[in-house]
Amino acid sequence: MKTEVRKIEDLKSEVAQDALAEAGKLLRSGQLVAFPTETVYGLGANGLDGEACARIYEAKGRPSDNPLILHVADRAMAETVAAEIPPMAEKLMAAFLPGPMTLILRRKSIVPDRITGGLDTVGIRMPESAAARAMIRAAGVPVAAPSANISGRPSPTTAASVLRDMDGRIPLILDGGPCRFGVESTIVDCTGPVAVILRPGAITREMLTEVLGGVKLDPALVGAGTVPKAPGMKYKHYAPKAPMTLLEGAPAKMAAAFRRQVRQLQKDGHTVGILASDEVCDALADFVPDALRKSYGPQGDLSAIAAHIYEALIAFDDTEADALLGEGTTEVGLGLAIMNRLHKASGFHTIQI
Numbered sequence: 001m002k003t004e005v006r007k008i009e010d011l012k013s014e015v016a017q018d019a020l021a022e023a024g025k026l027l028r029s030g031q032l033v034a035f036p037t038e039t040v041y042g043l044g045a046n047g048l049d050g051e052a053c054a055r056i057y058e059a060k061g062r063p064s065d066n067p068l069i070l071h072v073a074d075r076a077m078a079e080t081v082a083a084e085i086p087p088m089a090e091k092l093m094a095a096f097l098p099g100p101m102t103l104i105l106r107r108k109s110i111v112p113d114r115i116t117g118g119l120d121t122v123g124i125r126m127p128e129s130a131a132a133r134a135m136i137r138a139a140g141v142p143v144a145a146p147s148a149n150i151s152g153r154p155s156p157t158t159a160a161s162v163l164r165d166m167d168g169r170i171p172l173i174l175d176g177g178p179c180r181f182g183v184e185s186t187i188v189d190c191t192g193p194v195a196v197i198l199r200p201g202a203i204t205r206e207m208l209t210e211v212l213g214g215v216k217l218d219p220a221l222v223g224a225g226t227v228p229k230a231p232g233m234k235y236k237h238y239a240p241k242a243p244m245t246l247l248e249g250a251p252a253k254m255a256a257a258f259r260r261q262v263r264q265l266q267k268d269g270h271t272v273g274i275l276a277s278d279e280v281c282d283a284l285a286d287f288v289p290d291a292l293r294k295s296y297g298p299q300g301d302l303s304a305i306a307a308h309i310y311e312a313l314i315a316f317d318d319t320e321a322d323a324l325l326g327e328g329t330t331e332v333g334l335g336l337a338i339m340n341r342l343h344k345a346s347g348f349h350t351i352q353i
């Protein structure tokens with residue numbers, strides 16, 4: 001299959017409108033379309049068509065027990081698939097939607113069993129991205145979409161990275177430029193008495209607490225040994241090809257700690273790559289060649305870091321690096337989402353400095 005990439009950055013333009021109409025047509029006919037959102041690129045299919053959704057699992061190599069979330073353009077579309085919208089979900093919708101958040105709600109029977117992994121709930125996401133919502137409107141149905149990567153690889157935040165994983169597997173990629181947030185949506189389970197964060201994201205725990213008064217973290221996010229409630233969170237995720245070790249601790253001590261670790265690894269014969277702040281990358285210029293130093297942004301600039309971690313991880317796959325060192329951040333605010341992804345990318349391999 002030939003994969004076409006069509007630009008939609010200027011949404012109002014004729015080229016973009018044509019591409020969106022084409023995407024709508026493909027989705028209605030059961031085909032897959034990759035599209036930009038404010039978090040990461042999604043791999044979309046008609047969410048009411050079980051057979052179309054089966055193609056998503058095939059294209060990604062995704063385990064079939066991992067449910068898909070449904071993307072909707074507006075509240076009315078959400079109501080076609082959610083059996084009820086409890087008061088806490090109402091509050092969250094009013095405060096944060098459209099935006100980078102997915103709500104787990106009881107589902108209606110119209111949602112195909114194929115996509116729910118046997119659960120009686122469904123994840124509903126109303127993206128902030130105008131491009132994503134325009135595409136959903138063009139399709140006229142809720143769009144099931146996981147991140148547009150091969151299962152187990154970092155989520156793509158550019159059309160080029162989608163193409164890298166999906167070339168030849170899908171007919172169309174809509175290119176809306178780089179994604180603003182860079183980490184997947186916050187997943188909030190609204191089916192119990194208290195809201196539970198199943199996956200941290202750009203709508204932070206602090207923001208949720210302010211609106212709801214109280215919110216819990218899925219215990220699986222805090223310690224190992226518990227089965228996460230979002231089935232997808234149990235898989236090893238976001239794995240770069242070279243194994244990564246995460247250094248955690250005070251920012252001021254990072255550069256020195258990196259220097260020590262790099263020296264040791266190099267002595268052991270490794271080609272070391274570092275994924276770190278501008279500060280640490282600059283400090284390591286004498287030890288690690290340019291191509292093996294990927295900066296994710298200035299130390300402490302969590303928005304910049306979130307927006308760059310996946311592309312930086314992906315970039316290492318084109319290098320000779322056979323050992324990666326990553327720089328950890330705070331777990332406050334957006335830092336919780338960043339550290340969740342970095343912990344997974346490193347298989348929880350960390351060194352406290």
Ligand code: TXA
Binds near residue numbers: 116145233
């Ligand atoms: O930002 C995002 O959410 C992106 C963009 C494309 O919208 N999508 C995304 O989808 O990250 P995916 O499939 O990669 O992650 C969805 C997560 C998975 O871990 C899945 O197991 C979980 O949501 N999930 C889906 N339905 C669920 C349900 N009913 N209950 C609990 N977890 C659910």
Ligand code: MG
Binds near residue numbers: 147
């Ligand atoms: Mg994913």
